[in-house]
Amino acid sequence: MPELPEVETIRRDLNQQIPGAEVAGVLVHHRDLLLSGWTPGRFGAAVTGSVFGPLVRRGKFLGFPLGKGDARRVMRVQLRMTGRFAIGADSPPPEAGFRHPGIDFALADGRTLYYDDVRRLGGIDLLLPSEWRQMSRNLGPEPLARSFTGKRLHTILAPLKAPIKNVLLDQRRVAGIGNIYASEALFRAGIDPRRPAGELTLDEARGLHRWVRRILRGALEARGTRLRDYQAVNGRSGRYRDKLRVYGRYGEPCPRCRRSIDRLNQAGRSTFFCPACQR
DNA sequence: CTTGTACCCTGACCGC
DNA sequence: TGCGGTCAGGGTACAA
Structure with a gap:
């Protein structure tokens, strides 16, 4: 998988295009990409209709904040070895070479966010903000943070x-x-x-x-x-x-x-x- | 608690 | 061309 620099690069790229977009629908091609017991039905229902906030990263985890107020969730993505993202109007851009569709997020503006993962070692789940913080506490310090001496x-x-x-x-x-x-x-x-x-x-x-x-x-x-x-x-x-x-x-x-x-x-x-x- | 190992999965590549 | 073995930016469950 990508390590910190790769995940951070992906975060910055996505951050140019994703915040403010509303999820219109989710297509799960491989249910084993959903972690923590999420099923395609429950996951799709929970995500559809919410709007993405600015992306976050902790270690090699990406977090996509979704929704507002009590409905706030964080969509957590672990790319592991072969997870990738692309954004396209109707299909993944050809230069991305996506041949292993994993999960597609149709956006209300007509674009689609594609998650592709050849080996399917990566995965996605949905956390409460408190669960994301709990995960964060279980990880070591961010090596580029000022506090890491x-x-x-x-x-x-x-x-x-x-x-x-x-x-x-x-x-x-x-x-x-x-x-x-x-x-x-x-x-x-x-x-x-x-x-x-x-x-x-x-x-x-x-x-x-x-x-x-x-x-x-x-x-x-x-x-x-x-x-x-x-x-x-x-x-x-x-x-x-x-x-x-x-x-x-x-x-x-x-x-x-x-x-x-x-x-x-x-x-x-x-x-x-x-x-x-x-x- | 710490540490090591097996395992998840597919595809690329190498030597025969 | 085919086949088997090896390897791959990771993390987790489980055993010792």
């Missing part, structure tokens, strides 16, 4: 024995970092991904914190990384791929020391790193 990161890591890479991927510790940017940040910070998180010194945590933020900001500026499935709204793609130092570069020379980039499996996913530069 190197010291704070060190405090989070201190009691943990799990490998630092696994901790960066754990959304309860820090929200929004995924497999690409975890590898990239650890490489830039010169930290071995297998090190127990609690072993990092304050200085190392500060260095990692700095690189996490730098990398996420850089990726955000580039509108994300496009590898396989991710695309921003209507197919507009990200350019950060060219800036990746180690991710996906197994066997290539390390950009710093020229030694071959290694790969290992952590928490069921690939970690790319330089065994010489990362200690």
